[in-house]
Amino acid sequence: MIGGLFIYNHKGEVLISRVYRDDIGRNAVDAFRVNVIHARQQVRSPVTNIARTSFFHIKRSNIWLAAVTKQNVNAAMVFEFLHKMTDVMAAYFGKVTEENIKNNFVLIYEILDEILDFGYPQNTDTGILKTFITQQGVKTQSKEETSQITSQVTGQIGWRREGIKYRRNELFLDVLESVNLLMSPQGQVLSAHVAGRIIMKSYLSGMPECKFGINDKVLMESKGGKSGQDDGRGYVKSTSGTSSSGKTSIAIDDCQFHQCVKLSKFETEHSISFIPPDGEFELMRYRTTKDISLPFRIIPLVREVGRQKMEVKVVVKSNFKPSLLAQKVEVRIPTPLNTSGVQVICMKGKAKYKASENAIVWKIKRMGGMKECQLSAEIELLNTNDKRKWTRPPISMNFEVPFAPSGFKVRYLKVFEPKLNYSDHDVIKWVRYIGRSGLYETRC
């Protein structure tokens, strides 16, 4: 298991060092600094073996987190744990920076003591941790309180405490999709997939059982849909039961659930049921590859005119309902390293050549569906004696659209709380769909 955990700043100075196992000596701290942090260019793997000691590292901005072991540990678990560790730290004190780590080092040691025992990860749920690891120092706790804490930390429903009460029972569902695309210059889709996440914010009393219905081909037993009114923030108020069939079902390649979802029930009954944590959490992740409606298409045209000039023409086409509006549209056109000057003309939005990023950045604040915009640019090049040809990186795009490009739909979310006197109908539910660009690239 994990033998030790170190946190370094960008210079390789140790900020936190916690050793769990006897086989990890103090020299391990230095070994990692010397062989990995100070030799940045040569290290080409997140796992490094130095003198029979294995180091797993991740980097957040300029903070290095390293887990050390001499055993044959579960590597996926170590990385999952390191990522979870940064999440926990972020939940306690915001951004993981050198400053914040130094300011909270006592707290971090306390957390590390709790979530890793002899190198075995323990409960890492921030909601639970916050109930008994506080910066105030727990002095007086009644017997009931402590036993409630311990039963939560170890309990079957480790992610929710008993006795939560809200006057207004309300829940929010965000369907966040990121569309990934790789397209050839000729417009052929080389690969495309949607990675979706469902973020739920629940403000519900008691221990509510939820049942979640989506338009997945496999999960659809009965037809259903959703309708409602817009609340102005993009949320649509959803009332379960009303059916208006919009899009047909979609094929989800794979999905993953928050640990609150009863997986065995999903496997056998194809139903998504769970008792949600209080507040915000990621209920589900999914991936689709079929029938994705790609919101934008880029048509590039790059022409090298002699050795000192290049002409670029880029057309962006939006491909969704004209009534919808895309926001934060940004097209990034890479330019050669020896660019000396660029003239850009575009009909819509603003385009600028950014020398520091070696790219023309073209921003369009809003763009309706079924529209077309064009940019043309002349790039002047310096004479270089660099023999190597410039390899054109792909043109990438960012955007945000108010629908789910995969066609994903929430059909219902039913809430049952048998012990308290509120029913499914009393819960106010909101659903919002946002499609964002993931890696959305067109080769040119």
Added chain:
Amino acid sequence: MTDSKYFTTTKKGEIFELKAELNSDKKEKKKEAVKKVIASMTVGKDVSALFPDVVNCMQTDNLELKKLVYLYLMNYAKSQPDMAIMAVNTFVKDCEDSNPLIRALAVRTMGCIRVDKITEYLCEPLRKCLKDEDPYVRKTAAVCVAKLHDINAQLVEDQGFLDLLKDLLSDSNPMVVANAVAAISEIMDASPNAAQVLEMNSGTINKLLTALNECTEWGQVFILDSISNYTPKDEREAQSICERVTPRLAHANAAVVLSAVKVVMKLMEMLDTSGDYVSSLVKKLAPPLVTLLSAEPEIQYVALRNINLIVQKRSDILKNEMKVFFVKYNDPIYVKLEKLDIMIRLTSQSNIAQVLAELKEYATEVDVDFVRKSVRAIGRCAIKVEPAAERCVSTLLDLIQTKVNYVVQEAIVVIKDIFRKYPNKYESIIATLCENLDTLDEPEARASMIWIIGEYAERIDNADELLESFLEGFQDENTQVQLQLLTAIVKLFLKRPTDTQELVQQVLSLSTQDSDNPDLRDRGYIYWRLLSTDPAAAKEVVLAEKPLISEETDLIEPTLLDELICHISSLASVYHKPPNAFVEGRGGQRRVLPAKSQQEGTVEEMSAPTETTQQPPQPTTVIPGADSLIGDLLDIDLGPGPSMMQQQMYPQQPPVQTQASGGGGGMDIFGEGLDNLLGGGPSGGDMLGGLGDIFGMPQSQSYIPPQEVWLPAPKGKGMEITGTFARKNNQINMELTFTNKAMQPMTGFAIQFNKNSFGLMPAQVLNIRSPLPPNQSASTSLPLNTTGPIQKMEPLTLLQVAIKNNIDVFYLSTQVPLHVLFAEDGEMEKKIFLATWKDIPASNEVQYTINNDQHSADTVSQKLRNNNVFTIAKRNVEGQDMLYQSLKLTNGIWVLAELKIQPSNPTFVLSLKSRAVDVYEAVRQVYVNILHN
């Protein structure tokens, strides 16, 4: 709160200041001081001098302060063991605290203080905590058992903690179960004694599977990893475990998913591959694996390394998922390189066009390593997918035109491989390659280019000039290039002897006289002698046809692959190395995939070290098997034996493969020579039969059952053993054929028998060709004697054998056909026969019917006679032939038989009488086999 100030105190004399502050009366000041101490500790300063002062702060009801002091203790207790004792009382007291958080904290910390004296005090509190009413304390105590075991394994075993730990597997709280499992797995890995106590059975596995649904994500990982070490007793159990594990494939935590994949991959080995269930499992595995590729890059990396193994084991799982392995521009380099590897593994004729287009794209990227690997990948595609070879070659040519130095060099290296796979097909491009001669500065590329020139010297007009140009800087070249240059020039000379004599002499003298590299020198001398003694032979050797290179040269060796599959998700699977290659000390048991059919556990007792049978060092490297061969030749009794044996020994000796395997070739020649000596090739047997006749030996041979597979290759880690038994000239022989189906040569063969009913044991060491190269087989005849230890087996003829090679020790069991144990002196005198027949009680008589193969009484009697079953008398009663026969086993047991043959009846009736009734069944079997042969 700004704790960062504690990091900045670097004044001199700070230890003294801290000391004063630690002993301050004010609580706040104390706490501040402890924080400073911890901060100093973190940055690596030695603050052990403050030990007594810090420990003094331990007695506090402030939990935060307490935790800090404990942290200090864990770091320094070992360096101050005597002082650490001071803390014991507080620990013991804390273990009794009413607050479960404090009880757990105390037991958790105590386990981390690795001081023997403290360990003694830990036992009692730990025992209590393992039975604590609070699950939080129990889950902490469970891990503490593992800590204690790490410090003092004996203590844990003596104090009965293992049983207490085992009890926790039935705990009502899932997290307690998970931590107990984690502790158990670790203890089992470390100590074989404990492993016996903690052995999992289907009951405990069932409990784990129940807890799996309810515990934290980490707990699920512990449980799944532990289940993956369990081998179900049958297929049904394997399937039911799979069914309960597959829902985990949808978990958000990648470690849970990969551990579930591991369990499924392992158990699939036990399932019927043709069944629907396996194909549904295969379908279920692909999506979660693909999903892992959208996780954080570090997790992607782990996933890709594992996918690399999985596609080698079961290529069908991801065969349709090529696109997800396409490289993204922003992928970290380690992800890119891994994806490339998997792309090549998944390449097939159906997707080659897409793959090639991608690879060509990658070859223009920035990262040098990645570009090189992409170019290499194009070459591998050409070798793997024959119809696409031409397109690959033209893609490579395009890349050579870019003139990017490292691209060109890499392309030339792979083109050499393509030439080796498809000789005489793409020579038209040689001219283009030659244009780039000057730019090559890497040894591998230079050597490849030289190889191409030498190989195709007859088509390159100025080959001599080109090679001569390389020769100028011969001394400065890398060995690889020197060797290649030597060979290439010799090839050129053999092809165009007239105008290259000077060149060849130059290179020969350079490599033999001016070089101190023994490899180079020796190769030079060999060529020189070959050329000077027999140029024709030199031509045959040097210009011999080369074996084609195989498509998958980088596959992981199957036995290693199987082991790594058992370690999916672990570091071993990331490194692609077995754990003992990077984990120190405790060499845990090697994991192997479960076999489809379960083996009987009877061979256990014979796992005694095989040292005794280890082949003694042989000073002369004689051809294996020659000893026994010569031994038999010297034996005057020229029975049918020797030639028989010889055919056995060299049955399918593969033709000489390369220059390198000269040794094997020599043996072959020798073998044939001997054959000729004995009377001409394959027909030697008959000839000798004739000779045998002259010496008064019976015409035909004793019955030898056909060779059977005793050890299939998958079980033998690539070594397949077939064998049978034969009896010749009063000598029992075990005929063995070893086939190496692994990827590495095998060496160090040895054999040993377990105690058996007839005391069989090898009469000499196992003589077998060693090393045995991959894809070759070797046969041998192992003489046996019957002077070994005796133990009655069930069935009687069961023989358990241990065979060792450099890879492992393998156990197999087989049945000895009883007739090889029939002694030559088994002919009883008629009188004695009659007396004995009467003497043996009738209750010992057993009758069998045997199907008749239409043999006459005479042929029957002849056939049996050849196998030392002697016919003593023959009578004809009412048209029935009655044969009275006797035989004697090597251990002196006599068996008498009466065989009734009715011409019209298709069955024989066999009556047996012996004092040892146990042998009847085996004797009957012998009759059946011999008569039906």
